[in-house]
Amino acid sequence: MKVWTTYSAVFLLGALGLLLLFHAATNPEKAILGMWQETDWKFEKGIAFAADIAAASKSKASQPEFSFHKAEDWEFLPGGRLRLQMGGQEKVLSWRIKGRGHVLQIQYGNNRVENYQLTVLDKNKMVLNAESDVQARGIAQLIFERKNTETYAQKIQ
Amino acid sequence: MLRKYSNSRTLGDNVRLGVLTAFSAGMVNIGSLLLFFSFSSNITGHYAILAAELVKGNLFQAAVVLGWIFLFFFGGFISNMFVIHLNKKHTYIAHALPLVLEIICLIAVGTYGHFFYKETLAETEAMLSLMLFAMGLQNGLTASISNFAVKTTHLTGVTTDLGILFSMFTRSEYRTNKELKGKAVLLLSIALAYLAGAIASGITYMHMGFRLFYVVSLFLVVVIFYDFYKLKLFRFMNTRRKKPALKPIETKTANHFPGVQLKKETEKEVAAC
Numbered sequence: 001m002k003v004w005t006t007y008s009a010v011f012l013l014g015a016l017g018l019l020l021l022f023h024a025a026t027n028p029e030k031a032i033l034g035m036w037q038e039t040d041w042k043f044e045k046g047i048a049f050a051a052d053i054a055a056a057s058k059s060k061a062s063q064p065e066f067s068f069h070k071a072e073d074w075e076f077l078p079g080g081r082l083r084l085q086m087g088g089q090e091k092v093l094s095w096r097i098k099g100r101g102h103v104l105q106i107q108y109g110n111n112r113v114e115n116y117q118l119t120v121l122d123k124n125k126m127v128l129n130a131e132s133d134v135q136a137r138g139i140a141q142l143i144f145e146r147k148n149t150e151t152y153a154q155k156i157q
Numbered sequence: 158m159l160r161k162y163s164n165s166r167t168l169g170d171n172v173r174l175g176v177l178t179a180f181s182a183g184m185v186n187i188g189s190l191l192l193f194f195s196f197s198s199n200i201t202g203h204y205a206i207l208a209a210e211l212v213k214g215n216l217f218q219a220a221v222v223l224g225w226i227f228l229f230f231f232g233g234f235i236s237n238m239f240v241i242h243l244n245k246k247h248t249y250i251a252h253a254l255p256l257v258l259e260i261i262c263l264i265a266v267g268t269y270g271h272f273f274y275k276e277t278l279a280e281t282e283a284m285l286s287l288m289l290f291a292m293g294l295q296n297g298l299t300a301s302i303s304n305f306a307v308k309t310t311h312l313t314g315v316t317t318d319l320g321i322l323f324s325m326f327t328r329s330e331y332r333t334n335k336e337l338k339g340k341a342v343l344l345l346s347i348a349l350a351y352l353a354g355a356i357a358s359g360i361t362y363m364h365m366g367f368r369l370f371y372v373v374s375l376f377l378v379v380v381i382f383y384d385f386y387k388l389k390l391f392r393f394m395n396t397r398r399k400k401p402a403l404k405p406i407e408t409k410t411a412n413h414f415p416g417v418q419l420k421k422e423t424e425k426e427v428a429a430c
Contacts, residue, residue, distance in 0.1 A: 018224055025216035029278045080276070096276045099194035100206070100221040115194070 012089050028101040031121050036074045036144040073147065082106060104128060116142070159252035159302070159384045168339040171307050175343055176350040177380050178299050179309035182292060183354025184361070184373045184414075185263070186310075189288050191362050192270070193281050197288040198310035200229050203300030221282055225289045232293020237301045253381050255298040260374045260381075262291035274367070306343065312351055314342050 047140070075083040082095040093106040104116045116128035119141075126144040161170055182198045188196035196202060203222050203306040236255040243251035266284045274280055280384040296310040308314060322341045332338075361369040 014227060018220055018227070021216055021220035021223070025220055027217055027278065079286040097278045098276075098281055100210075100218045100225075100282070101278055102218060115295075 028097050028118060028121055031123075032076045032095075032097070032104075032118075032126070033078060035077060035147040036076070036126055037147045038072050038074065038142060039145050040143040041140060042143070074144065159249055159256075159380065161248075161302075164307075166303055168343060171303050171343050172346050173383070174299060174303065174380065175347040176310055177376050178295055178307075179347045179350040180354035180357070181373045181376045182295060182310040183351040184358035184369065184376075185288055185357075186294060187355040187358035188362060188369050188373070189285060191359065192367065193285050195285055197225075197285060199313070200226060200289075201311065201313060224282075225286060228237035228286050228290040229296075231295030232290045232295075233300075234293075236294045236297030240301045249384060250296065252302055252357070253384075255294045256377050256381050259291040259294045260377050262287045262294075263370045263374050263377075267367050267374070270367030273297075291361040306340075307347070308383045309347055309351065312348055315348050319344050319348065383407070 003013070029127060035098035059081045073085040075085070077083060080094050080096055082093045084091040084093060093109075096107065097103065098105055098115075102118050103150070104118050106114045106116070108114070116130050118126070119129050124146045126146070128142040130142065132141045159174070159239040160213050161167075186196055186198035202224050207219055207222040207226065210216075210222060235258070239251050239254045243254070258350060266287050269280075270284060274284075292310045296308055319341065322337060322344070325337060326341070358369060358370075361372055365372070
């Protein structure tokens with residue numbers, strides 16, 4: 001009887017600890033919501049490979065695995081909608097977070113999907129790693145900064 | 158596969174159990190990777206990820222991984238609980254129950270994923286949790302009933318043991334050792350079955366999506382019913398032998414296929430009555 005009580009207590013305490021950890025942590029699905037401005041994109045193996053990616057992205061013959069939306073605003077909306085703004089044009093896509101909360105999936109429709117590793121996601125900064133073994137010999141990194149788009153009502157909350 | 162326990166198991170019992178469960182584990186692991194971007198049958202990597210997430214201060218991810226590790230552990234715990242507490246009363250049921258639970262978990266993932274999944278993170282974590290629990294159940298069962306000879310959800314130990322065995326085979330006295338040869342056959346079978354399951358999963362996923370978990374469940378059903386069928390047949394033959402009216406009639410083939418011949422002759426007798 002004593003053994004069962006000890007086991008139950010340990011399991012309950014473990015579950016409680018896990019719940020507290022979840023409560024203290026920020027869910028990436030909530031943390032990502034809002035407007036993000038793409039500020040930079042880097043390549044792990046040096047700038048020489050940027051030319052490869054740019055060439056692959058422009059080539060119509062080979063479907064690019066990733067799109068690089070330089071100088072874009074990305075707005076993550078609730079319900080998995082993503083609004084991309086570039087040069088006055090707007091595009092609405094879908095976003096999902098997968099894995100343990102470390103993969104950002106962008107769905108373009110017609111079966112085209114891009115997966116990014118969510119390397120950093122905090123209040124002001126987001127870093128996405130796009131790993132490509134087809135077009136680019138290396139890892140591309142997209143760096144974002146949060147755009148302050150809070151309304152007055154949101155600020156005084 | 159499931160009726161025998163610990164040292165009473167033959168190499169054949171372990172190979173059959175190892176091959177079928179390793180194939181299922183390979184399928185589940187690659188299925189979870191393709192569908193949810195996370196492994197579900199090998200836990201070593203999750204410990205490394207947990208450490209990395211804690212260092213980076215990603216509490217949410219750390220909590221998720223900690224939960225998965227706990228569920229894998231809990232699966233093994235529950236499996237062995239069934240084995241050690243029910244084994245004396247009914248060995249087959251004690252060994253089949255963890256697999257039944259595993260099938261329920263996998264069918265739940267397949268059905269929810271196919272009909273209801275909206276790709277939210279909470280759903281993803283819940284389904285991965287079920288899969289890790291299922292793999293813990295399977296690994297706990299196979300390790301427990303085979304005296305730790307069969308572990309089928311990850312290949313680190315298997316690959317290490319194979320390396321050691323093949324180095325031992327460079328000496329002639331080990332090459333002729335039946336026990337070592339048997340172990341090498343078992344480990345190679347597990348590794349190849351796991352790989353085959355992983356490849357099959359990749360192909361099945363393209364055509365079936367979440368329904369690939371039904372295919373995995375089918376393999377586990379084979380594991381359960383293989384012994385169930387054997388037990389039924391054994392009981393059937395025993396009750397026939399005990400009935401005085403059903404004396405075996407000696408024929409030329411009786412020594413080779415006593416069971417089959419006995420059944421045929423007794424049926425003839427019943428029909429004549």
